[in-house]
Amino acid sequence: MLKYALKRILQTIPMLIVLSMVVFGMVRLIPGDPVKIMMGIDVASDSYEIEKERLGLNGTIVEQYVRWVERLFDGDMGTSIFTKKPVLQEIGNRFKPTLILAVGGTVLSSIIGIMFGLLAAIRHNRFTDHFLMVTSLIFVSTPSFFSALILILIFSLQLRWLPSIGLGSWKAAILPIVTLGLTAVGSLTRTTRSSMLDVVHQDYIRTARARGVPERTIVFRDAFRNALIPVLTSIGLRFGSLLAGATLVETVFSISGLGRFLVDGVGNRDYPVVQGTVLVMAISFVLVNLIVDLLYSAVDPRIKYS
Amino acid sequence: MTFQAVWKRFKRRKTSLIALFILLFIFAVALVGPFFTKYEPTEMALKNKYAPVSLDNPLGTDQLGRDTLTRLIYGSRVSLSIAFAGVLSGCFVGVLLGVLAGYFGSWVDSLISRLIDVLLAFPGLLLAIAIVAILGNGVLNTMIAVAIFCVPSMARIVRGIVISLKNQEFVQACQVMGASTGRILFRHVLTNAMSMIIVTVTLDLGSSILTASALSFLGLGVMPPNPEWGAMLNAGKEVMRSYPLGVLAPGLAITIVVISFSLVGDGLRDALDPRLKNLKIGESQ
Amino acid sequence: MKPILKVENLTTSFQGEEGRVTAVRNLSFELHKGETLAVVGESGCGKSVTALSILNLIPNPPGKIDNGCIWFEDRDLTRLRKRDMRKVRGNQIAMIFQEPMTSLNPVFTVGRQVMDSLIIHQNMTKKKAHAAAVSLLTSVGIPEPELTVDRYPHQLSGGMRQRAMIAMALACRPDILIADEPTTALDVTIQAQILNLLRNLHDEMNMSILLITHDMGVVAQLADHVLVMYAGEAVEYRKSKELFKSPHHPYTEGLLKSIPSLTEDHLVLYNIPGSVPPIHAEIEGCRFADRCSYAQPYCREHKPELEGDRESKVRCHFALNVT
Numbered sequence: 001m002l003k004y005a006l007k008r009i010l011q012t013i014p015m016l017i018v019l020s021m022v023v024f025g026m027v028r029l030i031p032g033d034p035v036k037i038m039m040g041i042d043v044a045s046d047s048y049e050i051e052k053e054r055l056g057l058n059g060t061i062v063e064q065y066v067r068w069v070e071r072l073f074d075g076d077m078g079t080s081i082f083t084k085k086p087v088l089q090e091i092g093n094r095f096k097p098t099l100i101l102a103v104g105g106t107v108l109s110s111i112i113g114i115m116f117g118l119l120a121a122i123r124h125n126r127f128t129d130h131f132l133m134v135t136s137l138i139f140v141s142t143p144s145f146f147s148a149l150i151l152i153l154i155f156s157l158q159l160r161w162l163p164s165i166g167l168g169s170w171k172a173a174i175l176p177i178v179t180l181g182l183t184a185v186g187s188l189t190r191t192t193r194s195s196m197l198d199v200v201h202q203d204y205i206r207t208a209r210a211r212g213v214p215e216r217t218i219v220f221r222d223a224f225r226n227a228l229i230p231v232l233t234s235i236g237l238r239f240g241s242l243l244a245g246a247t248l249v250e251t252v253f254s255i256s257g258l259g260r261f262l263v264d265g266v267g268n269r270d271y272p273v274v275q276g277t278v279l280v281m282a283i284s285f286v287l288v289n290l291i292v293d294l295l296y297s298a299v300d301p302r303i304k305y306s
Numbered sequence: 307m308t309f310q311a312v313w314k315r316f317k318r319r320k321t322s323l324i325a326l327f328i329l330l331f332i333f334a335v336a337l338v339g340p341f342f343t344k345y346e347p348t349e350m351a352l353k354n355k356y357a358p359v360s361l362d363n364p365l366g367t368d369q370l371g372r373d374t375l376t377r378l379i380y381g382s383r384v385s386l387s388i389a390f391a392g393v394l395s396g397c398f399v400g401v402l403l404g405v406l407a408g409y410f411g412s413w414v415d416s417l418i419s420r421l422i423d424v425l426l427a428f429p430g431l432l433l434a435i436a437i438v439a440i441l442g443n444g445v446l447n448t449m450i451a452v453a454i455f456c457v458p459s460m461a462r463i464v465r466g467i468v469i470s471l472k473n474q475e476f477v478q479a480c481q482v483m484g485a486s487t488g489r490i491l492f493r494h495v496l497t498n499a500m501s502m503i504i505v506t507v508t509l510d511l512g513s514s515i516l517t518a519s520a521l522s523f524l525g526l527g528v529m530p531p532n533p534e535w536g537a538m539l540n541a542g543k544e545v546m547r548s549y550p551l552g553v554l555a556p557g558l559a560i561t562i563v564v565i566s567f568s569l570v571g572d573g574l575r576d577a578l579d580p581r582l583k584n585l586k587i588g589e590s591q
Numbered sequence: 592m593k594p595i596l597k598v599e600n601l602t603t604s605f606q607g608e609e610g611r612v613t614a615v616r617n618l619s620f621e622l623h624k625g626e627t628l629a630v631v632g633e634s635g636c637g638k639s640v641t642a643l644s645i646l647n648l649i650p651n652p653p654g655k656i657d658n659g660c661i662w663f664e665d666r667d668l669t670r671l672r673k674r675d676m677r678k679v680r681g682n683q684i685a686m687i688f689q690e691p692m693t694s695l696n697p698v699f700t701v702g703r704q705v706m707d708s709l710i711i712h713q714n715m716t717k718k719k720a721h722a723a724a725v726s727l728l729t730s731v732g733i734p735e736p737e738l739t740v741d742r743y744p745h746q747l748s749g750g751m752r753q754r755a756m757i758a759m760a761l762a763c764r765p766d767i768l769i770a771d772e773p774t775t776a777l778d779v780t781i782q783a784q785i786l787n788l789l790r791n792l793h794d795e796m797n798m799s800i801l802l803i804t805h806d807m808g809v810v811a812q813l814a815d816h817v818l819v820m821y822a823g824e825a826v827e828y829r830k831s832k833e834l835f836k837s838p839h840h841p842y843t844e845g846l847l848k849s850i851p852s853l854t855e856d857h858l859v860l861y862n863i864p865g866s867v868p869p870i871h872a873e874i875e876g877c878r879f880a881d882r883c884s885y886a887q888p889y890c891r892e893h894k895p896e897l898e899g900d901r902e903s904k905v906r907c908h909f910a911l912n913v914t
Contacts, residue, residue, distance in 0.1 A: 142564075203690055204693060248523065251524060267526070
């Protein structure tokens with residue numbers, strides 16, 4: 001178990017290194033002179049060299065990367081060109097709402113998705129199954145920014161039950177989390193359903209029946225534990241899409257989160273901000289997948305004892 | 307497998323068949339619709355803003371008096387051409403990388419696989435946003451973002467197919483008989499992977515419409531006043547209370563197109579190869 | 592003596608791509624207390640379907656018992672309510688399967704799966720069931736039973752898994768054990784061990800065994816009686832010893848001939864020519880006629896019935912070795 005955990009943790013390190021290189025390289029891929037684009041000043045200008053150094057763009061590309069990583073370890077992600085504040089501090093201020101959205105959406109969609117998937121598998125090829133499959137297809141295919149607007153139209157503007165702005169109270173959190181969660185319900189329903197249908201035909205389920213285990217126990221204990229393994233992977237991947245998808249929900253509900261910060265950064269050509277947010281989001285995604293992999297061992301003894 | 311055989315099996319799934327007709331209708335509208343509209347998509351008529359649904363304006367007009375149906379029709383051109391151009395070029399690159407990685411193995415495979423891993427490490431929309439951050443906004447750059455978005459999942463799928471095919475006897479038999487590498491690649495490996503590729507492309511088209519419209523909605527993709535569906539939603543949300551159709555029309559358009567691509571993809575998968583059971587739309591996001 | 596299990600006119604079919612396929616056709620047989628009855632035949636002859644039909648484990652859909660009765664303790668198992676059937680399964684009639692690799696649930700410990708039937712059928716507490724599981728594992732010859740009880744299936748070898756399966760099946764001391772190809776997936780040396788174990792347990796517990804196999808060697812070692820099936824039908828029913836000495840049905844003769852023998856100077860592998868007819872083909876005469884070297888034109892037109900006395904039955908117009 002410990003060996004497996006250690007192996008998985010070590011495996012993510014090269015991933016993080018390459019990831020950091022890509023995010024570092026982003027700014028260098030911008031067509032044109034980044035100093036000019038970001039600061040709006042020409043090579044001829046007196047402050048050009050100063051600004052170039054401040055942005056960490058002086059020296060060879062290797063020197064630049066090493067310096068950039070060193071600063072990262074010191075918690076220095078540069079300064080926002082637009083707000084003139086340290087990027088890390090700005091990210092810290094905005095990380096919580098995004099995390100609430102992504103975690104809330106993941107939990108909500110996991111609960112609904114697994115329930116739907118189980119139900120569809122139990123009622124395989126009957127009305128409930130078809131109905132849930134159509135529903136999940138609609139959930140997968142509706143853009144979150146559209147469903148968000150529909151929900152606002154109904155619950156905020158018409159019924160006046162829930163606020164449509166911010167994430168201040170639990171009431172305000174309902175619509176954004178539901179909107180975000182719905183986008184993942186479809187794929188989790190499908191994964192759970194097909195995984196259950198796959199497991200139900202396994203030999204060990206027949207063995208359990210031959211032992212006289214009640215059908216209900218077979219579904220919820222013998223089959224479900226096995227079916228959960230691919231569902232966990234799917235939940236980990238969904239978390240990533242919800243983290244990035246929070247950007248859209250934050251935009252609709254005027255929530256000052258990481259995603260909105262990123263989009264504003266892109267709009268303002270504020271590259272230190274873009275680099276910082278992209279890096280934080282990608283690392284969060286990698287870490288969540290690592291946690292999911294470690295969780296496997298709790299469900300699947302084949303990993304725990306190998 | 308002949309076209310007739312595939313078509314015969316595809317027809318059996320009624321939902322997929324209906325979805326195909328819906329898509330064909332929308333393609334037709336995108337192609338010839340602009341010749342029949344009464345207005346220009348950016349033509350403003352401030353006196354006629356928020357016009358109710360009428361024969362003149364079947365879907366009403368927005369806050370600037372622009373005819374929503376006209377904008378929707380022109381928008382379908384933008385959305386669909388971004389999706390098709392982006393997905394086709396992205397999938398082409400993906401197939402190429404996948405074949406190279408799967409067929410040659412060793413360091414070529416390691417290199418390409420790492421590239422795929424890194425691209426997949428950017429969750430969902432984040433990759434597209436990062437690309438637009440580098441390239442800037444606009445129709446062409448949105449297309450490129452969509453293309454790159456399609457590369458990793460396609461490359462991974464094709465790589466897997468090629469590796470499993472490579473070890474099958476008929477490919478090895480060709481090698482023994484002295485067929486050249488390129489010939490084996492294109493004659494056998496690709497024809498065998500084709501059904502999987504077609505299905506993936508169809509499903510990717512759906513996800514790409516979602517991605518591209520999301521970028522435009524964020525103000526990072528196609529910029530107003532260009533009538534892309536996502537951009538229309540963004541413009542419509544400000545005046546949603548007075549003019550809900552401005553949101554409903556483009557939103558439903560996106561949803562219907564995405565559902566249709568998904569259903570056609572499912573139908574194609576069953577018709578081309580019943581073994582490819584578990585490939586679904588959205589999973590690649 | 593009254594049989595413990597009596598199958599009457601069992602017909603089981605499956606819904607296939609091209610219509611319904613009858614896997615077992617009008618099958619009748621009896622199993623007595625303490626007896627080991629082997630059901631033999633090629634794969635696809637319906638022997639496994641017969642076993643699954645008894646415990647009502649035919650996946651429905653696509654499968655269904657169309658006709659017939661299965662009498663056990665004066666009750667017809669085919670008409671039992673789900674709940675009552677569950678009380679029979681694993682308790683009075685237990686079953687072991689061919690694939691010990693896939694027949695155990697990978698996410699639960701061996702012990703937990705052995706304890707399962709004890710907790711369900713005998714209302715044992717977990718603690719008592721755990722102790723019982725350890726002694727069951729001991730009785731099936733698993734080394735270090737106290738440790739193995741908490742191990743997972745993937746940590747056990749194939750032979751050990753099959754022993755664990757047997758322990759699981761014997762947990763409630765069933766009246767009948769159905770063993771579906773219990774040794775097929777195992778190495779030859781392990782096969783012998785498992786067969787020995789089954790024989791010893793059988794002697795000890797005086798239970799009846801319904802042994803499903805295609806391996807005449809296994810039959811010779813364990814069975815008292817043999818039921819030979821071909822294309823869903825019983826073709827011969829005999830005492831094991833007599834069957835090996837003088838088979839009545841040409842198909843049985845073929846099966847016996849195809850056992851490789853090393854006593855002769857050179858090894859000749861015999862195989863029955865042709866293959867089993869497509870199971871959905873409706874055949875007018877004898878279903879074996881096409882592969883039978885003794886077949887006459889009469890055989891293709893007239894269907895033979897299973898005829899004979901209680902101890903010896905055969906379905907052939909021109910039965911062999913009959914005086």
